[in-house]
Amino acid sequence: MILHGYWRSSAAYRVRIALNLKGIAVEHRVRHLRRGEQREAAYLRLNPQGLVPALELDDGTVLTQSLAIVEYLEETHPEPPLLPREAVARARVRAFAQAIAAEIHAVQNLKVLNRLKALGHGQEEANAWARETIAEGLAACEALVRAAGAPGPFCFGAAPSLAEICLVPQLYNARRFGVELAGLPRLLAAEAACLALPAFAEAAPERQPDAE
Amino acid sequence: MILHGYWRSSAAYRVRIALNLKGIAVEHRVRHLRRGEQREAAYLRLNPQGLVPALELDDGTVLTQSLAIVEYLEETHPEPPLLPREAVARARVRAFAQAIAAEIHAVQNLKVLNRLKALGHGQEEANAWARETIAEGLAACEALVRAAGAPGPFCFGAAPSLAEICLVPQLYNARRFGVELAGLPRLLAAEAACLALPAFAEAAPERQPDAE
CATH class of the missing domain: 1.20.1050.10 (Glutathione S-transferase Yfyf (Class Pi); Chain A, domain 2)
Structure with a gap:
Protein backbone atom coordinates (compact mmCIF):
# COMPACT_ATOMS: atom_id res chain seq x y z
CA MET A 1 0.00 0.00 0.00
CA ILE A 2 1.07 3.60 -0.61
CA LEU A 3 0.17 6.42 1.76
CA HIS A 4 0.10 9.79 0.00
CA GLY A 5 0.77 12.33 2.72
CA TYR A 6 2.64 15.34 3.98
CA TRP A 7 4.63 15.58 7.18
CA ARG A 8 2.59 18.40 8.69
CA SER A 9 -0.88 17.30 7.58
CA SER A 10 -2.87 16.41 10.71
CA ALA A 11 -5.05 14.06 8.70
CA ALA A 12 -2.05 12.18 7.28
CA TYR A 13 -0.54 12.07 10.79
CA ARG A 14 -3.71 10.29 12.00
CA VAL A 15 -3.35 7.59 9.36
CA ARG A 16 0.37 7.15 10.10
CA ILE A 17 -0.47 6.48 13.77
CA ALA A 18 -3.20 3.99 12.86
CA LEU A 19 -0.90 2.11 10.47
CA ASN A 20 1.83 1.97 13.14
CA LEU A 21 -0.60 0.75 15.83
CA LYS A 22 -1.79 -1.99 13.49
CA GLY A 23 1.77 -2.85 12.47
CA ILE A 24 1.09 -2.28 8.77
CA ALA A 25 4.07 -1.21 6.66
CA VAL A 26 3.34 1.08 3.69
CA GLU A 27 5.30 3.07 1.15
CA HIS A 28 5.12 6.81 1.86
CA ARG A 29 4.76 9.27 -0.98
CA VAL A 30 4.98 13.00 -0.30
CA ARG A 31 2.50 15.55 -1.67
CA HIS A 32 3.91 18.91 -0.68
CA LEU A 33 0.89 20.96 0.41
CA ARG A 34 2.54 24.36 0.54
CA ARG A 35 3.81 23.86 -3.02
CA GLY A 36 0.30 22.80 -4.12
CA GLU A 37 1.34 19.31 -5.22
CA GLN A 38 -2.02 17.98 -4.02
CA ARG A 39 -3.68 19.93 -6.83
CA GLU A 40 -1.56 18.48 -9.65
CA ALA A 41 -3.51 16.62 -12.32
CA ALA A 42 -1.87 13.26 -11.62
CA TYR A 43 -2.83 13.47 -7.96
CA LEU A 44 -6.36 14.68 -8.69
CA ARG A 45 -6.83 11.50 -10.72
CA LEU A 46 -6.09 9.57 -7.54
CA ASN A 47 -8.08 11.83 -5.23
CA PRO A 48 -10.52 14.26 -6.86
CA GLN A 49 -10.74 16.19 -3.57
CA GLY A 50 -7.09 17.20 -3.88
CA LEU A 51 -6.43 16.45 -0.22
CA VAL A 52 -4.02 14.27 1.69
CA PRO A 53 -4.01 11.59 2.92
CA ALA A 54 -4.97 9.03 0.31
CA LEU A 55 -4.26 5.34 0.80
CA GLU A 56 -3.58 3.47 -2.43
CA LEU A 57 -4.24 -0.25 -2.04
CA ASP A 58 -2.21 -2.89 -3.85
CA ASP A 59 -4.94 -3.30 -6.50
CA GLY A 60 -4.92 0.45 -7.25
CA THR A 61 -8.06 1.25 -5.24
CA VAL A 62 -7.67 4.66 -3.60
CA LEU A 63 -9.23 5.41 -0.20
CA THR A 64 -9.59 8.99 1.00
CA GLN A 65 -10.55 10.89 4.17
CA SER A 66 -8.49 9.95 7.21
CA LEU A 67 -11.36 8.77 9.42
CA ALA A 68 -12.76 6.55 6.66
CA ILE A 69 -9.27 5.12 6.12
CA VAL A 70 -8.86 4.37 9.84
CA GLU A 71 -12.26 2.63 9.93
CA TYR A 72 -11.15 0.59 6.89
CA LEU A 73 -7.93 -0.42 8.63
CA GLU A 74 -9.95 -1.35 11.73
CA GLU A 75 -12.26 -3.57 9.68
CA THR A 76 -9.53 -5.27 7.67
CA HIS A 77 -6.89 -5.51 10.44
CA PRO A 78 -8.90 -5.84 13.67
CA GLU A 79 -5.92 -6.21 16.05
CA PRO A 80 -5.16 -4.26 18.12
CA PRO A 81 -8.61 -2.63 18.14
CA LEU A 82 -8.86 1.14 17.66
CA LEU A 83 -12.48 1.22 18.82
CA PRO A 84 -14.04 -0.32 21.96
CA ARG A 85 -16.34 -3.32 21.56
CA GLU A 86 -19.55 -1.97 23.04
CA MET B 1 -35.06 7.90 23.04
CA ILE B 2 -35.08 11.68 22.72
CA LEU B 3 -33.51 13.49 19.76
CA HIS B 4 -32.46 17.01 20.64
CA GLY B 5 -32.51 18.91 17.37
CA TYR B 6 -33.54 21.91 15.35
CA TRP B 7 -35.48 21.90 12.10
CA ARG B 8 -32.81 23.60 10.03
CA SER B 9 -29.72 21.90 11.48
CA SER B 10 -28.17 19.76 8.75
CA ALA B 11 -26.65 17.47 11.35
CA ALA B 12 -30.01 16.88 13.09
CA TYR B 13 -31.60 16.33 9.67
CA ARG B 14 -29.08 13.52 9.03
CA VAL B 15 -30.07 11.75 12.23
CA ARG B 16 -33.80 12.17 11.49
CA ILE B 17 -33.29 10.43 8.13
CA ALA B 18 -31.32 7.58 9.72
CA LEU B 19 -33.96 7.05 12.41
CA ASN B 20 -36.71 7.00 9.77
CA LEU B 21 -34.81 4.56 7.54
CA LYS B 22 -34.34 2.25 10.53
CA GLY B 23 -37.97 2.68 11.60
CA ILE B 24 -37.01 3.94 15.07
CA ALA B 25 -39.51 6.28 16.76
CA VAL B 26 -38.09 8.92 19.10
CA GLU B 27 -39.34 11.93 20.99
CA HIS B 28 -38.16 15.19 19.39
CA ARG B 29 -37.05 18.07 21.56
CA VAL B 30 -36.27 21.43 19.97
CA ARG B 31 -33.15 23.47 20.76
CA HIS B 32 -33.63 26.74 18.93
CA LEU B 33 -30.20 27.55 17.47
CA ARG B 34 -30.86 31.13 16.45
CA ARG B 35 -32.09 31.88 19.98
CA GLY B 36 -28.96 30.21 21.43
CA GLU B 37 -30.87 27.51 23.31
CA GLN B 38 -28.05 25.05 22.59
CA ARG B 39 -25.79 27.11 24.90
CA GLU B 40 -28.15 27.04 27.91
CA ALA B 41 -26.69 25.41 31.03
CA ALA B 42 -29.23 22.57 31.11
CA TYR B 43 -28.36 21.60 27.56
CA LEU B 44 -24.62 21.94 28.09
CA ARG B 45 -24.95 19.35 30.86
CA LEU B 46 -26.34 16.98 28.22
CA ASN B 47 -23.88 17.98 25.50
CA PRO B 48 -20.80 19.96 26.56
CA GLN B 49 -20.19 20.87 22.92
CA GLY B 50 -23.41 22.90 22.83
CA LEU B 51 -24.35 21.49 19.45
CA VAL B 52 -27.34 19.64 18.05
CA PRO B 53 -28.11 16.86 17.52
CA ALA B 54 -27.80 14.85 20.71
CA LEU B 55 -29.51 11.50 21.12
CA GLU B 56 -30.57 10.75 24.68
CA LEU B 57 -30.97 7.00 25.23
CA ASP B 58 -33.58 5.55 27.57
CA ASP B 59 -30.98 5.07 30.33
CA GLY B 60 -29.95 8.74 30.13
CA THR B 61 -26.77 8.15 28.11
CA VAL B 62 -26.26 11.01 25.66
CA LEU B 63 -24.69 10.45 22.25
CA THR B 64 -23.40 13.38 20.22
CA GLN B 65 -22.06 14.10 16.71
CA SER B 66 -24.40 13.06 13.92
CA LEU B 67 -22.05 10.64 12.17
CA ALA B 68 -21.22 8.87 15.44
CA ILE B 69 -24.94 8.61 16.19
CA VAL B 70 -25.66 7.13 12.75
CA GLU B 71 -22.88 4.55 13.22
CA TYR B 72 -24.40 3.69 16.63
CA LEU B 73 -27.83 3.21 15.06
CA GLU B 74 -26.25 1.03 12.37
CA GLU B 75 -24.57 -1.16 14.97
CA THR B 76 -27.60 -1.49 17.25
CA HIS B 77 -30.29 -1.69 14.54
CA PRO B 78 -28.56 -3.32 11.54
CA GLU B 79 -31.58 -3.44 9.23
CA PRO B 80 -31.86 -1.91 6.72
CA PRO B 81 -28.10 -1.35 6.42
CA LEU B 82 -26.82 2.20 5.97
CA LEU B 83 -23.35 0.99 4.96
CA PRO B 84 -22.38 -1.63 2.35
CA ARG B 85 -20.98 -4.95 3.56
CA GLU B 86 -17.58 -4.93 1.89
Missing part, protein backbone atom coordinates in the same frame (compact mmCIF):
# COMPACT_ATOMS: atom_id res chain seq x y z
CA ALA A 87 -21.80 0.29 20.92
CA VAL A 88 -22.15 3.24 23.33
CA ALA A 89 -18.41 3.26 23.99
CA ARG A 90 -17.73 3.15 20.24
CA ALA A 91 -20.12 6.07 19.74
CA ARG A 92 -18.29 8.12 22.37
CA VAL A 93 -14.92 7.53 20.72
CA ARG A 94 -16.31 8.33 17.27
CA ALA A 95 -18.00 11.49 18.58
CA PHE A 96 -14.69 12.64 20.05
CA ALA A 97 -12.97 11.96 16.71
CA GLN A 98 -15.63 13.96 14.86
CA ALA A 99 -15.40 16.76 17.40
CA ILE A 100 -11.75 17.10 16.40
CA ALA A 101 -11.94 16.34 12.68
CA ALA A 102 -15.04 18.40 11.86
CA GLU A 103 -15.37 21.02 14.59
CA ILE A 104 -11.68 21.84 15.03
CA HIS A 105 -9.40 20.70 12.24
CA ALA A 106 -11.75 21.37 9.32
CA VAL A 107 -12.22 24.96 10.54
CA GLN A 108 -8.54 25.77 11.15
CA ASN A 109 -6.68 23.94 8.43
CA LEU A 110 -4.37 25.61 5.91
CA LYS A 111 -7.10 25.83 3.28
CA VAL A 112 -9.46 27.80 5.54
CA LEU A 113 -6.67 30.08 6.79
CA ASN A 114 -5.70 30.80 3.18
CA ARG A 115 -9.30 31.77 2.45
CA LEU A 116 -9.28 34.17 5.38
CA LYS A 117 -6.14 35.75 3.98
CA ALA A 118 -7.81 36.04 0.56
CA LEU A 119 -10.58 38.02 2.33
CA GLY A 120 -7.97 40.54 3.44
CA HIS A 121 -6.97 39.20 6.85
CA GLY A 122 -3.30 39.10 7.78
CA GLN A 123 -1.33 36.16 9.11
CA GLU A 124 -1.90 37.25 12.71
CA GLU A 125 -5.68 37.35 12.27
CA ALA A 126 -5.59 33.96 10.57
CA ASN A 127 -3.52 32.59 13.44
CA ALA A 128 -5.99 34.05 15.97
CA TRP A 129 -8.86 32.31 14.13
CA ALA A 130 -6.98 29.02 14.38
CA ARG A 131 -6.10 29.56 18.04
CA GLU A 132 -9.71 30.33 19.01
CA THR A 133 -11.08 27.38 17.05
CA ILE A 134 -8.60 24.97 18.63
CA ALA A 135 -8.97 26.34 22.18
CA GLU A 136 -12.77 26.18 22.14
CA GLY A 137 -12.82 22.78 20.49
CA LEU A 138 -10.28 21.18 22.80
CA ALA A 139 -12.14 22.52 25.86
CA ALA A 140 -15.23 20.68 24.58
CA CYS A 141 -13.13 17.55 24.02
CA GLU A 142 -11.82 17.70 27.60
CA ALA A 143 -15.46 17.90 28.75
CA LEU A 144 -16.39 14.89 26.57
CA VAL A 145 -13.63 12.84 28.21
CA ARG A 146 -14.68 13.87 31.73
CA ALA A 147 -18.35 13.15 30.93
CA ALA A 148 -17.44 9.62 29.80
CA GLY A 149 -15.79 9.01 33.17
CA ALA A 150 -13.21 6.44 32.07
CA PRO A 151 -9.99 6.26 34.12
CA GLY A 152 -6.86 7.64 32.44
CA PRO A 153 -4.35 7.94 31.10
CA PHE A 154 -6.11 7.37 27.76
CA CYS A 155 -9.34 9.20 26.93
CA PHE A 156 -11.82 6.33 26.86
CA GLY A 157 -10.14 3.21 28.18
CA ALA A 158 -7.00 1.29 28.91
CA ALA A 159 -5.50 1.63 25.44
CA PRO A 160 -5.19 4.33 22.79
CA SER A 161 -8.05 4.46 20.31
CA LEU A 162 -9.35 6.49 17.39
CA ALA A 163 -9.75 9.27 19.98
CA GLU A 164 -6.00 9.59 20.53
CA ILE A 165 -5.34 9.11 16.79
CA CYS A 166 -7.17 12.42 16.32
CA LEU A 167 -6.11 14.08 19.56
CA VAL A 168 -2.32 13.81 19.28
CA PRO A 169 -2.10 15.54 15.86
CA GLN A 170 -4.55 18.21 17.03
CA LEU A 171 -2.44 18.98 20.11
CA TYR A 172 0.61 19.19 17.86
CA ASN A 173 -1.31 21.77 15.84
CA ALA A 174 -2.42 23.56 19.00
CA ARG A 175 1.20 24.13 20.02
CA ARG A 176 2.12 25.43 16.56
CA PHE A 177 -0.49 28.14 17.03
CA GLY A 178 0.39 28.87 20.67
CA VAL A 179 -2.88 27.65 22.20
CA GLU A 180 -3.01 27.73 26.02
CA LEU A 181 -3.33 24.08 27.09
CA ALA A 182 -3.29 24.38 30.88
CA GLY A 183 -7.01 23.66 31.29
CA LEU A 184 -6.84 20.30 29.53
CA PRO A 185 -5.30 17.84 32.02
CA ARG A 186 -7.06 14.73 30.72
CA LEU A 187 -6.11 15.46 27.12
CA LEU A 188 -2.50 16.17 28.05
CA ALA A 189 -2.27 12.98 30.13
CA ALA A 190 -3.56 10.96 27.19
CA GLU A 191 -1.08 12.65 24.87
CA ALA A 192 1.85 11.95 27.20
CA ALA A 193 0.90 8.28 27.44
CA CYS A 194 0.65 8.08 23.65
CA LEU A 195 3.96 9.78 22.91
CA ALA A 196 5.69 7.16 25.06
CA LEU A 197 4.54 4.55 22.51
CA PRO A 198 6.66 4.00 19.37
CA ALA A 199 3.52 3.89 17.16
CA PHE A 200 2.80 7.52 18.03
CA ALA A 201 6.37 8.75 18.39
CA GLU A 202 7.42 7.44 14.97
CA ALA A 203 4.39 9.02 13.29
CA ALA A 204 5.29 12.51 14.52
CA PRO A 205 5.75 15.17 11.83
CA GLU A 206 9.39 15.83 12.71
CA ARG A 207 10.21 12.17 12.27
CA GLN A 208 9.05 12.11 8.63
CA PRO A 209 11.64 12.25 5.83
CA ASP A 210 9.96 15.31 4.27
CA ALA A 211 10.03 17.34 7.51
CA GLU A 212 11.51 20.79 6.94
CA ALA B 87 -14.74 -2.94 3.47
CA VAL B 88 -13.67 -0.87 0.43
CA ALA B 89 -17.29 0.01 -0.35
CA ARG B 90 -17.83 1.01 3.29
CA ALA B 91 -14.72 3.19 3.15
CA ARG B 92 -16.02 4.95 0.03
CA VAL B 93 -19.37 5.74 1.65
CA ARG B 94 -17.69 6.95 4.84
CA ALA B 95 -15.24 9.10 2.86
CA PHE B 96 -18.15 10.72 1.03
CA ALA B 97 -19.89 11.37 4.37
CA GLN B 98 -16.70 12.96 5.77
CA ALA B 99 -16.25 15.02 2.62
CA ILE B 100 -19.63 16.57 3.37
CA ALA B 101 -19.53 16.72 7.18
CA ALA B 102 -15.97 17.98 7.58
CA GLU B 103 -15.02 19.66 4.29
CA ILE B 104 -18.36 21.33 3.54
CA HIS B 105 -20.76 21.58 6.45
CA ALA B 106 -18.22 22.28 9.19
CA VAL B 107 -16.83 25.19 7.14
CA GLN B 108 -20.15 26.80 6.21
CA ASN B 109 -22.36 26.29 9.25
CA LEU B 110 -24.03 29.09 11.20
CA LYS B 111 -21.25 29.18 13.79
CA VAL B 112 -18.53 29.82 11.20
CA LEU B 113 -20.60 32.39 9.33
CA ASN B 114 -21.22 34.23 12.61
CA ARG B 115 -17.48 34.30 13.22
CA LEU B 116 -16.93 35.83 9.78
CA LYS B 117 -19.45 38.52 10.65
CA ALA B 118 -17.67 39.15 13.94
CA LEU B 119 -14.54 39.80 11.85
CA GLY B 120 -16.40 42.57 10.06
CA HIS B 121 -17.83 40.77 7.04
CA GLY B 122 -21.41 41.47 6.03
CA GLN B 123 -24.16 38.95 5.39
CA GLU B 124 -23.45 38.92 1.67
CA GLU B 125 -19.76 38.09 2.20
CA ALA B 126 -20.73 35.36 4.68
CA ASN B 127 -23.19 33.95 2.15
CA ALA B 128 -20.51 34.01 -0.55
CA TRP B 129 -18.17 32.06 1.75
CA ALA B 130 -20.90 29.45 2.25
CA ARG B 131 -21.70 29.31 -1.47
CA GLU B 132 -18.06 28.80 -2.47
CA THR B 133 -17.49 26.15 0.21
CA ILE B 134 -20.57 24.20 -0.83
CA ALA B 135 -19.98 24.51 -4.58
CA GLU B 136 -16.37 23.32 -4.38
CA GLY B 137 -17.20 20.55 -1.92
CA LEU B 138 -20.16 19.19 -3.87
CA ALA B 139 -18.12 19.18 -7.10
CA ALA B 140 -15.60 16.93 -5.31
CA CYS B 141 -18.46 14.73 -4.07
CA GLU B 142 -19.80 14.37 -7.62
CA ALA B 143 -16.28 13.26 -8.65
CA LEU B 144 -16.13 10.74 -5.78
CA VAL B 145 -19.41 9.18 -6.96
CA ARG B 146 -18.23 9.02 -10.57
CA ALA B 147 -14.90 7.52 -9.50
CA ALA B 148 -16.68 4.75 -7.58
CA GLY B 149 -18.56 3.83 -10.76
CA ALA B 150 -21.70 2.41 -9.14
CA PRO B 151 -24.91 2.62 -11.20
CA GLY B 152 -27.49 5.17 -10.01
CA PRO B 153 -29.76 6.48 -8.87
CA PHE B 154 -28.12 6.28 -5.45
CA CYS B 155 -24.48 7.31 -4.97
CA PHE B 156 -22.88 3.97 -4.11
CA GLY B 157 -25.40 1.22 -4.69
CA ALA B 158 -28.97 0.09 -5.04
CA ALA B 159 -30.20 1.68 -1.81
CA PRO B 160 -29.67 4.91 0.08
CA SER B 161 -26.78 4.88 2.56
CA LEU B 162 -24.89 7.11 4.93
CA ALA B 163 -23.83 8.96 1.75
CA GLU B 164 -27.36 10.14 1.02
CA ILE B 165 -28.01 10.80 4.72
CA CYS B 166 -25.32 13.48 4.43
CA LEU B 167 -26.00 14.53 0.83
CA VAL B 168 -29.70 15.40 1.06
CA PRO B 169 -29.32 17.89 3.94
CA GLN B 170 -26.27 19.42 2.24
CA LEU B 171 -28.19 19.95 -1.01
CA TYR B 172 -30.99 21.56 1.01
CA ASN B 173 -28.38 23.91 2.41
CA ALA B 174 -26.92 24.51 -1.06
CA ARG B 175 -30.28 25.78 -2.31
CA ARG B 176 -30.68 28.09 0.69
CA PHE B 177 -27.44 29.78 -0.33
CA GLY B 178 -28.23 29.79 -4.06
CA VAL B 179 -25.46 27.39 -5.14
CA GLU B 180 -25.45 26.49 -8.84
CA LEU B 181 -26.19 22.75 -8.98
CA ALA B 182 -26.28 22.11 -12.74
CA GLY B 183 -22.91 20.31 -12.83
CA LEU B 184 -23.93 17.67 -10.29
CA PRO B 185 -26.18 15.20 -12.17
CA ARG B 186 -25.28 12.15 -10.08
CA LEU B 187 -25.88 13.96 -6.81
CA LEU B 188 -29.19 15.39 -8.01
CA ALA B 189 -30.36 11.97 -9.26
CA ALA B 190 -29.57 10.46 -5.86
CA GLU B 191 -31.40 13.28 -4.11
CA ALA B 192 -34.49 12.87 -6.30
CA ALA B 193 -34.59 9.14 -5.62
CA CYS B 194 -34.27 9.82 -1.88
CA LEU B 195 -36.96 12.48 -1.69
CA ALA B 196 -39.42 9.99 -3.21
CA LEU B 197 -38.94 7.88 -0.05
CA PRO B 198 -41.01 8.71 3.06
CA ALA B 199 -37.96 8.28 5.34
CA PHE B 200 -36.30 11.24 3.62
CA ALA B 201 -39.42 13.29 2.84
CA GLU B 202 -40.66 13.19 6.44
CA ALA B 203 -37.24 14.23 7.80
CA ALA B 204 -37.21 17.44 5.71
CA PRO B 205 -36.83 20.69 7.67
CA GLU B 206 -40.19 22.08 6.53
CA ARG B 207 -41.96 19.00 7.81
CA GLN B 208 -40.73 19.51 11.39
CA PRO B 209 -43.09 21.05 13.98
CA ASP B 210 -40.58 23.81 14.81
CA ALA B 211 -40.20 24.93 11.16
CA GLU B 212 -40.65 28.69 10.81
